[in-house]
Amino acid sequence: MQGRVFMRENLDCPFRTLDSLLHYIKSKTNIVLVDFHAETTAEKLGFGLYFDGKVSGIVGTHTHVPTADARILPKGTGYITDLGFAGSYHSMIGMKAESVMPTFIDQMPSKFVVETQPPFIMSGVVMDIDTQTGLTKTIEQIKIIDDSPLFSHG
Structure with missing residues (x-):
């Protein structure tokens, strides 16, 4: 599902859309695991609370920065506002910082260059879900950092 706040696309309401699909699913x-791709933490949390108890888990994506709020919502849905990303740890959402800075400083578009230097990070969550109820029993946030090079030259 995709949020609408501060997103450029003109999309149908994600709340109504998932509501209409849930009976069939x-x-x-x-x-039922839902990736909610959205910009704002408020829209993500609102989505989580709205579907609490109706789906197994909701994970937010899009900002690439992991939030520290992995939890089980009151009615049993596993939730995190943003999983984070997999990429170079010392980067700006996977890009070389120096390629992104002109956009902030001059407010002019610049060519973003992918950072390929270690260490690399993979962040996310692991949920234990009850197969009978479909609700989350436990949720654990994970962060794996690896210093291995991305490419081996030999």
């Missing part, structure tokens, strides 16, 4: 499986 739940007829096929008890475990």
Whole structure:
């Protein structure tokens, strides 16, 4: 699902869209994981609270910066506002910092260059979900940092 606040695309309401799909999805499986791709933490949390108890887990994506709020919502849905990303740890959302800075300083577009230097990070969550109820029993935030080079030259 994709949020609408500060997003350029003109999309249908993600709340109504998921509501309309849930009956069909739940007829096929008890475990329903939702990736909510959105800009603002408020819209992500609102989405989580709205669907609490109706889906197994909701993970926010888009900002590439992991939030420290992995939890089980009151009705049993596993939730985190943003998973983070996989990429170079000392980068700006995966890009070389020096390629992004002109955009902030001059407010002019610049060519973003992918950072390929270690260390690399992979962040996310692991959820233990009850297969009978479809609700989350535990949620654990993970962060793996690896100093290995991305490419080996030999």
